Each structure stands twice: as structure tokens, then as C-alpha cells.
Amino acid sequence: MIRHLWTRARRSESEYDFPGGVHPPAHKARSNAAPIRVGPPPDRLVLPLNMHLGAPARPRVTVGERVLKGQRIADAQGTVSTSVHASTSGTVVAIGPHPVPGTAAGDALCIVIDSDGEDRWGPLEPWPDYRRAAPTELVQRLRQAGIAGLGGAGFPSAAKTRLGEGQRVHTLIINAAECEPYITADDRLMRERAGQIAIGIDILQHLLNPSRTLIGIEDDKPEAIDALRAAMSERDCELRVVPTRYPSGGEKQLIQLLTGLEIASGTLPSQAGVVCQNVATAYAIKRAVIDGEPLISRITTVTGDAVARPGNYEVLLGTPVEQLLQHAGLDRHRLVRLLMGGPMMGFTLSDTSVPVVKISNCLIAADARELPEPPPEQACIRCGDCATVCPASLLPQQLYWHARCDQFERARQNDLIDCIECGACAYVCPSHIPLVHYYRYAKQALRAHDDEQIKADRARLRFEARQARLEREQAEKEQRRRARLEANRDRAAATSAAPDHHGGNQKKQLGRAITAYKAAQRAAATAEAQGAANAVELRQRASDLKQQADRLQGRAPQADTAPSGVVAAAPKATPTATASDQRERRLKALKSAYGRAHKQYKQAHAALQRAQRAQAEHPQSNDHNDVAGMEQRVAQLKARADQERAALDTLMEQAKSDLQQRAGKDLKTLKVEAARAEVALRRHAERLRAGRDSADTDTLRRWDAELKQLEREAHRSREALTQAVRAQGLVED
Amino acid sequence: MARKPLINAPAPHTAGALGTAAVMRQVLYTTLPGLATLVWLFGAGPLLNVLWAALVALAAEALMLRLRGRPLALHLSDGSALVTGVLLGLSLPPGSPWWLILIGSGFAIMVAKQLYGGLGMNPFNPAMVGYVVLLVSFPLAMTRWAEPGQPFSLSHSLSLFLDLPGADGFSGATPLDTFRTWVGNAPLLAEQPILHGHVAGAGWEWVNLAFLAGGLYLLARRVIGWRIPVGVLLGLAAPAVVANLVDPLRFAGPLFHLFSGATMLGAFFIATDPVSASTTPRGRLIYALLIGVLVWVIRSFGGYPDALAFAVLLLNLAVPFIDYYTRPTAYGHRSKRQ
Structure with a gap:
């Protein structure tokens, strides 16, 4: 009930509403009185490959080629893209950069056609019975016909009407709001060609099969409303007249206004x-x-005060703005500001040679009185008017503070991305702050930041992958080198001991080696269990034998196919490498021996303690001599563990001094160096990250070079450390 | 062809706002009825207050801008310092000596506004900071109001203003003071003529009505939003209605509260200072309601007869908190945030 009253009070035919909005002076009467006139016949057309949103089209003509009116001269490429056609017949004279209109003004690739003045159509292929066509065919047709949203955004219609698998459209909305001041192109079109619009809507309905179709139109266009109503009378389509308020024609706003959906x-x-x-x-x-x-x-x-004949013109795409303005009676001396689009979201043109493109719904040639120089920006007084008018319910003022202080992430948290850049906030700002400008700046910075982040992530992954690959290659190389070394030595041994080299023999050899290894293993285990003094030697011999067996096993399959005499002589290993190799093995053996001895000692010690406790509790028991024996055994085990430890320590010391001799540095120094390099690297990376937004390019470049240098150093010292540790046999396994 | 280059500017290309200076001008004009009423009731004192306070404010602003190396013309012309001075001048009792106003107005601009970074940066309402500094430092001078309806002669006003020796002392009480003095005593409350004007306290009701008229004009011209004045008045009237129904001897009625003291000046001109108020639409309503409630609480239970300055400053303090919790849900985030 209340909603109903509210709807009536707003003089709206929709029960829903969107927040905020402004009522700028319309200035529409100037251009909507006269019927649509034919635009100027251009001598030269400039057709940008990107007149729409999305990927630019790909040219399919060459310079010098003759083209007919309506001929496709560039193909859509990518999902969000559409084609480009010759607007008149003539010759392609250039394909290259040319100034184009846009917020990011500059040059872009265009196809330039010199008109032959005949305006001759190429062959057309009408589809009066489109209802027989499948939706996919129709979508393809829209794409090939170069259809893009003509409301101002230029979104390719094929991309909008192509539905995904299982996707359903419940509501089709036809945007006839035309809420921006000055613009009357849609108004005139509806008044004069409502019947054709109705057929267009029929096609869209056939394509999308919506359960309802709504047309949203602002109440300041009574003639257009009547015309549409008449054309739509027989059709399944609701016309909703909504109060005039900017930006009711924004896509999201119109959807909210008509359906209540966000x-x-x-x-x-x-x-x-x-x-x-x-x-x-x-x-x-x-x-x-x-x-x-x-x-x-x-x-x-x-329109605008600087043209004598304001109105609506049916303009061939690619017509230079200059020519269209002359056609409308431009007084160049009065012109101070030239806009493409409306005064709220349009952009200024500084070059009149740019062409009319698919999004060019309006040109405003304003004199100094109409659109004077913007007043100087003053301090924000936090009045909050911007928040009141924001149709996206943002806090424009917060976004402004964040953008101003380069706090882009904070701006993102305040939903900067949801800003539709309608300009309502800047319109009401009493301090004349160009708020939208700040938002665009912040959005751009965020986009750049995100791109950089993605790039950095990728670079890191690449670096890590490379690092892993290098390490793997290094390890493989080392393994091969060792294998060759052993093979060499083996061959030398084999030639002296058993001169036959047949595969069968090798297998026998392998069998023998394994047996020998197993025996040594058993002997070592027994020796360790008994605490014999030569356990360490036995263990080491076992591990030597195991390696020999492994080696033989690795060679066995080779030997099956190739006579081992073919095996090339391995390069002689350096003595140090062999020595450190041996020492490494010995260290390993000592370590495990010590570990085992220590464990035995601990177990015996625990058993002894248990026995002592038991004795204290039951002094009558006659296990005394047992305890004494245990004590003796514990002492023995401890002595052996200490002995192993001492041997291990000596070997380690030896390794360390050896290393120091070779590298001139001991392990500790290497560790400190590596850590220091790591810290320097990290600190430098942080400085670079912190300075990314503030420092100038040269400094950044220098820092980057320094960072790379540090990275190399850190890598080198890490490598040195790793090698030293490995050489000493201190590596964990 | 040598043509003047076309203007290159970001959208939007038209402006619908008055501009800060125009807003401040409107505010200044609309205080005139209130000022005129004060002059009618108290003589030239209030006018001297306003003129001197405004002059000091402008001088202080110019001095600080110069010290901070900011462009003088651009910032002085926004009119914000003038408004601060005028609002402070309107709040001071007639017969305030020149040095008192100098301290108050100077402190308001130099410390409460410029030291925080100038227009738009100050967390506290500068005029109210100046007022409270004076109220706390010179309580006697600041609560000495004359009898309304018996205006001083110009020479008397001037000698008081110049703090000349031999200027007559005077004493008078505002309706709020009087009510506080005789609260709970029915016969004595009934005997006080100052409490029985047409609407509320005699004399002061006219001051408040004049400020209300100016405020309504501002509202109609959309210079100020409805949320803050409505919130303050509602926040003050609602508890007054309830308490008055419960115990009419201890608690004054809503009309008395609405048309006494600085209520209308506060609701339409002081609490509406955009810089120090909450910035979100919902936050503004909450901010204003709490100011109203706080005014009622301090008037009814506190140590001061009027409370607007304290209420406004306390709520200034709460603004970041209110703003944080009243952030509107942006378009397209409704389902996510619920």
C-alpha cells in the first residue's frame, strides 16, 4: 500500500527505485524539435578497428582495395568484439594509426577510405523470416553486422545476446531512458521509427525468449512515449515511464529501477x-x-551554442567530427569546449579530425558561457552531498580521500570498482572537486598494480622452477660423474683380478658382492651388539661393500647389451673429491655407530636404574651380582659411546680444517655470509616494493639492478655453504 | 590555423552545486533574523560580538594561512572563517569584553581549525571549541546574560565591550538558568515571568523562532540537509516529552526545550557544520539524534544550564565510529554483506 502510494507520488510506473541521482538542466528542447536530418556526405572516412568495447577487429582488406558500401572490412576477433564495415563505397587509402575519440585519447589503428562519391551498396542479404534462424545463427549475424551498444558504452551485442549453456533470460529490458542532458538521438529515433524499433525488439525476444520485456523511458519524452506505445500496442511488452532523473539510463540503475534487482x-x-x-x-x-x-x-x-543548426543527424560512421560540425553550422570562434557524449559522462575532444564512431551519441559544441572553464578545486568540506546522490550507494568522499592519498587498496575496500563513473558526485560537489577524475586515476593504479602483481607472481614461479631444474641437473651431473669414476676404478680392479668381462660373469660378481656385503653387515651387527672395538671398521666395510654391490647392479643391465670394454675411460677424479668422498662415507658410518652405541648405553643405563630401584624396594632379593654386572656393562657401553664420539669429532674437525684450507673460510663464516646476503636481499626487495609507487623510473631501474646483483650473491653464498656442508659430510640424510 | 586550443577537462562538464563560498554566504544571510532579534532584546552587544568575532576570525585565518604558506585569496574567500566567527559571536552573551572574544575566536580558528590542517580537516566544530574554551576559562563572564527585552544603550554596550572601568555590572538569567534554579518548586516556577512567554521562555522564544526561520530557509534552498536539524530537534524533544509527562515539575516540556537557549541556532547552524559532522546519510541522523538527547541530558542533569556546545563536541568525537558503522552497502554487495 505504502509502496503503491510512493510509486504514485513519484509519478513513476515502476514500483522500484534506485538511490541517489541528480536533476541537471536538460537542454534537450534545442535539439529534439527538428526531424532527423541526413549527415554530410564525407570525402574521407576514418574507421577505427575498435569502435566498440573489447578486442579490436582484424582488417580483411588491403591498401588500394576498392570497397563497396556495407562491405565487411574488418572481422571480429575474440569473444567480446565486433566487425567493421565500409560506410560508403571507395578505395582503402591507409591502414594505420589515426587520432580517435575516447577518454584515453590518442592514436589507434584505423582503416581510411576515400569515398568515390557513388555510395554504391554491396550485395545485401536480408532475412525477413528470421524466426526460422537458430539463435546461434542470429548471434553470428549480429557479430558480422558489427552491432555494438549504441547507448554510449559500445558493448558488442553478440556478446550480450550469446547465452551460455542452460542460461535463461527472464527479463529483457529496452533502455529508452536517455537520461543524459542534451542528448535527443533516441528520442527522435523513437518518434520517427518506432515501428522498426518494435521489430528489433521482436528479434531480441526471439533470440532470448524472455518471460517479460520492459521498456524504460523517462517522462520528459511524451511524443516518444506515444509513438512507442502505439507501436507496441499489439506486442507482449510493457512500457514503463519513469521520472526524469540522472542516471536512470545507466544499465544497472535501469535494471534496479524496473525490476528491483541488483x-x-x-x-x-x-x-x-x-x-x-x-x-x-x-x-x-x-x-x-x-x-x-x-x-x-x-x-x-x-548541439551546443556554437552550432547554428542543432539537431539530430544520421551520420555515416567514420565521418570526421569536423565535417559534421561544419554541416551543422559550427561557429569556430565561439567554440571553447567540444564534447563527445553528454555533459555528465562524455569526454572532451581536442582534435576535430577524429571520426564519429559507434558510441558517438552526441556532440556538444559549447561556447564559453555555456560550459565555462571549471572553477578551481577547493578543499573538501565533507558535506556528504556526494554520498546522497551516488546511485551506487558508495561514499564518494571516502574514495576521494583514499585516491588523493594514493591509498588504492583502501579505495578498493570501499568498493571503488563498483563506481559507474556517472559523475553525479562531482556534479553536486560544492568544492568543485573533479571526483570522477580521481576515481579513474585510482582505478587505473589498481589495474596497473594487479597486472604487476600477476607479472611478479609469474616471475617468481619461473625463477623457482629454474632454480629447481638447475639443482636437479647439478645432482644428476654429480651422480654421473661418480658413476664414471667408480666404473673406472672397478675396471682397473677387474682387469687386474678377473680378466673376463662377460655379462654372466658380472652377475656372478654382483652375487658375490651382495653376499660379501650381507656377511659384513652381519659381522658388524654382531660386533656392535657385543660392543667389540672394531665395530666401526666392520660397519664401514659393510657400507663400502654395499656401494660396490650397488654399482655392479647399476652396470649389469648395460653389460647385457654392450661389451664393457666399450665403456670410455672416465676422467680421473681429483684426489680431494675422492678423499672427501671417502671421508663422507666414513663419517656416515661413524655417526650411525655412535648413534647405536649411545642408544645401547642409554638402554642399559635405564635397565640398571630399574634394577637399582627394584633392589631398593626388595633388599632381600638376591639379584645383587646381577646389578653389579649391569653396572659394569653400562660403564663399558658408555666408554665405547664416548670413544665413537671422540672419533667422530676428530674426523669432523679434520673435515673442517680441510675445508678451511680449501675455501679459506670455515663453515661458520660461510653460514654468516649466506645469512647476511639473504638479509641484504630481503631488505632490498622490501625497499623496492615500498618505493614502487613513489620513486621515479630511473631509481627503480637502478634498485632493480642492485637487487639482481644481490640475488646472484646470495645464490652464490648459499651454493658455497651447501657444497661445504656436503664436502664435510655434515649433510643430513 | 592558430586557434585557441579547446578546453580539455574531465567529466562531468557541468556543475550543479552552488560552491562553498555561496553556501557560506547563504548561511551568513540566514543568521541575520536571529541576530536582529538578539539586538532587539539585548541592545548592540550581540552585534558588537558578531562583528568583532568575525574580524578576529578573518585576521586569525589570514595569519595562519600565511604561516602555513597557503594562498590567501582562495582560502579566505571560501567564507568558512567568517561563518565560524559569526556563529561564535552569536553564542556569546551581550556585554562580553573584547579580549574574551579575541581569545575565543582566535583559538577557534588558529587551534581548532588551522592547526588541524584548515578547512575540511578539523575534527571538531571550531566555533564550539572556541565557545567551550571560554566557558571553561571564564565561567562567570560567559554565563552573565542580561534581562531580555531591556536592551542596553549603545554607550553602555560599548563600554562593556571595551571593558572600561566603571561600566555597570549587570546580571540576568536565561530561562534555562531560571528553570534550573527553581526546579521542583511549583509555586516559585509559576512566579518566574521569564518562563512564561508565548511559546516558551520570554524573549528567548523569539530568538529561537528567528533562527528557526533562517534555518528553514536554508533547508528549503537545500543548503543544508534535513537529517541533522530534524535529528537534533527530535532527539531533544522526544526525551523531553516523556520526562515531562512523568514529572512536569522536575522536567521542562518539549516546547520549552526547543525554544530556549541555543536550540535552534545549534540545530540549524552549528550541528550542521559538515566538516565535523558524520558523513554518511544514516550516520548524520544518528549523530544529530544523539546531540539532541545529550543536550536534554546535560540540561536536565548536568552542571551547565545549556549544553549544545558540549553535545556537539562530544558527538564530533564519535563521528569516525558512527561513520564506520553506518557505511551504506554499495550497489551489488547486498547479498554478499548480509
Whole structure:
């Protein structure tokens, strides 16, 4: 009930609403009185390959080629893209960079066509019975006809109408709001060609099969409303007149206004089952499907105090803005600001040679009185008017503070990404702060930051992979070298002992080696269990034998196929390497021997303690001599463990001094060096990260070079340390 | 062709806002009815207060801008210092000596505003900081109001202002003072003529009505939003209604509260200072409601007869907290945040 009253009070035919919004002066009467006029016949057309949002099209013509009106001259490439067509017949004279309109103004690739003045159409392929076509065929047709959203964003219509597997559209919305001041292109189009728009809507309905179709239109266009209503009378389509308020024509705002739905941040309306198309796009779709005419022209409002004949013109795409303005009676001396698009979201043009493109819904040639120089920016007084008018319910002022202080992540947390850049906040700002400018700046910085992050992550992964590969290769090389060394030595032994080299013999040898190893192993185990003094030697011999056996086993398969005489002589190993190799083995053996001895001692000690406790509790028991024996055994075991330890220590000392002799540094120094290099590296990386936003490029480049140098040093000292540790046999296994 | 280059500017290309200076001008104009009423009731004192306080504020602002190396013309012309001075001048009792105003107005601009970084950066309402500094430092001078309706002559006002020796002492009580003095005593409350004006306290009701008129104009011109004035008045009136129903002898009625003391000046001109108020739409309502409630609490139970300055400053303190918890849910985040 209350909602109903509220709806009536707002004079709206929709029960829903969107927050915020502003009421800038409309200035529409100037351009909406006269019927649509034909634009100037251009001598030269400049057709950017990217007149739409998304990937640029790929040229399919060459310089010098003759083209006919409506001929496809560039193909859509990628999912979000659309084609480009020749707007008139003539010759391709250039394919290259040319100034184009856009917020990021600059040059872009364009196809330039010199008109032959004949304006001769190429062959057309009308589809009057489109209902027989499958949706995919229709989508393909839209893509090939170069249809893009004509409301101002230029989103390729094929991408919008191509539905995913199992995706359903419950609501089709036709955007006829035209909420920006000055612009009347859609208004005139609806008044004059409502019937064709209706057919365009039929095609969209056939394509999307929505359960309902809503047309949203602002109440300041009564003639257009009447015309549409008449055209739609027989059709399954609801016309919703909504109060004039900027930005009701924003896609998300119109959806909210008509359906009450909010499109979740970061998703597309189609994911929520809603597709929104501009009314002029519907018209273009009709032309493309029924008449077979690709998108080669659009209705553009030309207005502003500096033109004598304001109104709407049907302009061939690619027509230079200069020519269109002259056609509308431009007084160049009065012109101080030239806008493409509306005064709220449009952008200034500084070069009049840029062409009219698919998004060019309006040109405003303003004199100094109409759009004067912006007043100087003053301090924000936190009045909060911006928050009141924000249609996305953001806190523009917070976003402004964050953007101003380069706190881009904070801005992101305040949902900067959801800003639609409608400009309502800047419009009401009493301090004349160009807020949208700040948001664009922050968004750009965030995008750059994200890109950099992705790049850095990738670089790190690459680096790690490379590091791992190098280590693996190093290890393999080492293994091969050792194998060769052993083979060499073995061969020398074999030639002196057993001159036969047959595979069978080798197998026998292997069998013998394994047997010998097992025997040695057993002997060592027994010796250790008994605490014999030569246990260490026995253990080491066992491990030597094991290695020999392993080696033989590794060679056995080779020997099956090739006579071992072919085995090339291995290079002689350096004495140090062999010595350290041996020592490493010996150290290992000593370590395990010590470990075992220590364990035995501990066990015996624990048993002794248990026995002593038992004796204390039961003094009558006659196990006394047992305890004495145990004490003796514990002492013995301890002596042996100490002995092993001493031997181990001596060997380690020896290894250390050896290393010091070789590297000139002991292990500790190497460790300290490695750690220091690591710290320097980390500190430097932090400085680079901190300075990324503030420092200038040269400094950054220098820091980067320094960082690389440090990385190399750290790597080197790490390697040195690893090698030293391995050489000493201190490596953990 | 040598043409003047076309303007290159970011969107939007039109501005719908008045501009800070115009906003401040409107605020200044709309205080005039209130000032006129004060002059009618008390003589030239309030006018001297306002003029002197404004002059000091401008001088202090200029001095600080110079010391901080900021462009003088741009910042002085925004009118914010002038508004601070005028609002402080309006709050001071008639007959305040020149040095008192100098201290208050100077402190307001130099410390409470410029030391925090100038316009837009100050967390506290500068005029109210100046007022409270004076109230705490010179309690006697600051609570000495004259009898309304018996304006001093110009020479008397001037000699008081110049703090000349031999200037007559005077004493008078505001309706709020009087109510506080005789609270709970029905016959004595009934005997006080100052408590029985047409709407509320005699004389002061006119001051408040004049400020209300100015405030409503600001509201109609959309210079200020509705949330803060409505919130303050509602926050003050609601507890007053309830308490008055429970015990009319101890608690004054809502009309008395609304049209006494600095209520209307505070609700429309002081609490609406955008810089130190909450910034979110919902936050503003909460901020204002709490100011109203706090005014009622301090008037009813506190040690001071009026409380607006304290209430505003205390809520200034709470603004970051209120802002944080009243952040609106951005479009497209409704389902995520719930």
C-alpha cells in the first residue's frame, strides 16, 4: 500500500527505485524539435578497428582495395568484439594509426577510405523470416553486422545476446531512458521509427525468449512515449515511464529501477537473467537482420551554442567530427569546449579530425558561457552531498580521500570498482572537486598494480622452477660423474683380478658382492651388539661393500647389451673429491655407530636404574651380582659411546680444517655470509616494493639492478655453504 | 590555423552545486533574523560580538594561512572563517569584553581549525571549541546574560565591550538558568515571568523562532540537509516529552526545550557544520539524534544550564565510529554483506 502510494507520488510506473541521482538542466528542447536530418556526405572516412568495447577487429582488406558500401572490412576477433564495415563505397587509402575519440585519447589503428562519391551498396542479404534462424545463427549475424551498444558504452551485442549453456533470460529490458542532458538521438529515433524499433525488439525476444520485456523511458519524452506505445500496442511488452532523473539510463540503475534487482558486483546482468539493450541498438538489429544492412551509420545529436543548426543527424560512421560540425553550422570562434557524449559522462575532444564512431551519441559544441572553464578545486568540506546522490550507494568522499592519498587498496575496500563513473558526485560537489577524475586515476593504479602483481607472481614461479631444474641437473651431473669414476676404478680392479668381462660373469660378481656385503653387515651387527672395538671398521666395510654391490647392479643391465670394454675411460677424479668422498662415507658410518652405541648405553643405563630401584624396594632379593654386572656393562657401553664420539669429532674437525684450507673460510663464516646476503636481499626487495609507487623510473631501474646483483650473491653464498656442508659430510640424510 | 586550443577537462562538464563560498554566504544571510532579534532584546552587544568575532576570525585565518604558506585569496574567500566567527559571536552573551572574544575566536580558528590542517580537516566544530574554551576559562563572564527585552544603550554596550572601568555590572538569567534554579518548586516556577512567554521562555522564544526561520530557509534552498536539524530537534524533544509527562515539575516540556537557549541556532547552524559532522546519510541522523538527547541530558542533569556546545563536541568525537558503522552497502554487495 505504502509502496503503491510512493510509486504514485513519484509519478513513476515502476514500483522500484534506485538511490541517489541528480536533476541537471536538460537542454534537450534545442535539439529534439527538428526531424532527423541526413549527415554530410564525407570525402574521407576514418574507421577505427575498435569502435566498440573489447578486442579490436582484424582488417580483411588491403591498401588500394576498392570497397563497396556495407562491405565487411574488418572481422571480429575474440569473444567480446565486433566487425567493421565500409560506410560508403571507395578505395582503402591507409591502414594505420589515426587520432580517435575516447577518454584515453590518442592514436589507434584505423582503416581510411576515400569515398568515390557513388555510395554504391554491396550485395545485401536480408532475412525477413528470421524466426526460422537458430539463435546461434542470429548471434553470428549480429557479430558480422558489427552491432555494438549504441547507448554510449559500445558493448558488442553478440556478446550480450550469446547465452551460455542452460542460461535463461527472464527479463529483457529496452533502455529508452536517455537520461543524459542534451542528448535527443533516441528520442527522435523513437518518434520517427518506432515501428522498426518494435521489430528489433521482436528479434531480441526471439533470440532470448524472455518471460517479460520492459521498456524504460523517462517522462520528459511524451511524443516518444506515444509513438512507442502505439507501436507496441499489439506486442507482449510493457512500457514503463519513469521520472526524469540522472542516471536512470545507466544499465544497472535501469535494471534496479524496473525490476528491483541488483546485479552482484563483478557479474554481468545476463548472469542474473537480465539483458539490457539500448533502443537504438534494437533499431540497428532490425536493420541488420531484416534488411541485411550492417551497422554503418548512427543518429548523433549535434548541439551546443556554437552550432547554428542543432539537431539530430544520421551520420555515416567514420565521418570526421569536423565535417559534421561544419554541416551543422559550427561557429569556430565561439567554440571553447567540444564534447563527445553528454555533459555528465562524455569526454572532451581536442582534435576535430577524429571520426564519429559507434558510441558517438552526441556532440556538444559549447561556447564559453555555456560550459565555462571549471572553477578551481577547493578543499573538501565533507558535506556528504556526494554520498546522497551516488546511485551506487558508495561514499564518494571516502574514495576521494583514499585516491588523493594514493591509498588504492583502501579505495578498493570501499568498493571503488563498483563506481559507474556517472559523475553525479562531482556534479553536486560544492568544492568543485573533479571526483570522477580521481576515481579513474585510482582505478587505473589498481589495474596497473594487479597486472604487476600477476607479472611478479609469474616471475617468481619461473625463477623457482629454474632454480629447481638447475639443482636437479647439478645432482644428476654429480651422480654421473661418480658413476664414471667408480666404473673406472672397478675396471682397473677387474682387469687386474678377473680378466673376463662377460655379462654372466658380472652377475656372478654382483652375487658375490651382495653376499660379501650381507656377511659384513652381519659381522658388524654382531660386533656392535657385543660392543667389540672394531665395530666401526666392520660397519664401514659393510657400507663400502654395499656401494660396490650397488654399482655392479647399476652396470649389469648395460653389460647385457654392450661389451664393457666399450665403456670410455672416465676422467680421473681429483684426489680431494675422492678423499672427501671417502671421508663422507666414513663419517656416515661413524655417526650411525655412535648413534647405536649411545642408544645401547642409554638402554642399559635405564635397565640398571630399574634394577637399582627394584633392589631398593626388595633388599632381600638376591639379584645383587646381577646389578653389579649391569653396572659394569653400562660403564663399558658408555666408554665405547664416548670413544665413537671422540672419533667422530676428530674426523669432523679434520673435515673442517680441510675445508678451511680449501675455501679459506670455515663453515661458520660461510653460514654468516649466506645469512647476511639473504638479509641484504630481503631488505632490498622490501625497499623496492615500498618505493614502487613513489620513486621515479630511473631509481627503480637502478634498485632493480642492485637487487639482481644481490640475488646472484646470495645464490652464490648459499651454493658455497651447501657444497661445504656436503664436502664435510655434515649433510643430513 | 592558430586557434585557441579547446578546453580539455574531465567529466562531468557541468556543475550543479552552488560552491562553498555561496553556501557560506547563504548561511551568513540566514543568521541575520536571529541576530536582529538578539539586538532587539539585548541592545548592540550581540552585534558588537558578531562583528568583532568575525574580524578576529578573518585576521586569525589570514595569519595562519600565511604561516602555513597557503594562498590567501582562495582560502579566505571560501567564507568558512567568517561563518565560524559569526556563529561564535552569536553564542556569546551581550556585554562580553573584547579580549574574551579575541581569545575565543582566535583559538577557534588558529587551534581548532588551522592547526588541524584548515578547512575540511578539523575534527571538531571550531566555533564550539572556541565557545567551550571560554566557558571553561571564564565561567562567570560567559554565563552573565542580561534581562531580555531591556536592551542596553549603545554607550553602555560599548563600554562593556571595551571593558572600561566603571561600566555597570549587570546580571540576568536565561530561562534555562531560571528553570534550573527553581526546579521542583511549583509555586516559585509559576512566579518566574521569564518562563512564561508565548511559546516558551520570554524573549528567548523569539530568538529561537528567528533562527528557526533562517534555518528553514536554508533547508528549503537545500543548503543544508534535513537529517541533522530534524535529528537534533527530535532527539531533544522526544526525551523531553516523556520526562515531562512523568514529572512536569522536575522536567521542562518539549516546547520549552526547543525554544530556549541555543536550540535552534545549534540545530540549524552549528550541528550542521559538515566538516565535523558524520558523513554518511544514516550516520548524520544518528549523530544529530544523539546531540539532541545529550543536550536534554546535560540540561536536565548536568552542571551547565545549556549544553549544545558540549553535545556537539562530544558527538564530533564519535563521528569516525558512527561513520564506520553506518557505511551504506554499495550497489551489488547486498547479498554478499548480509
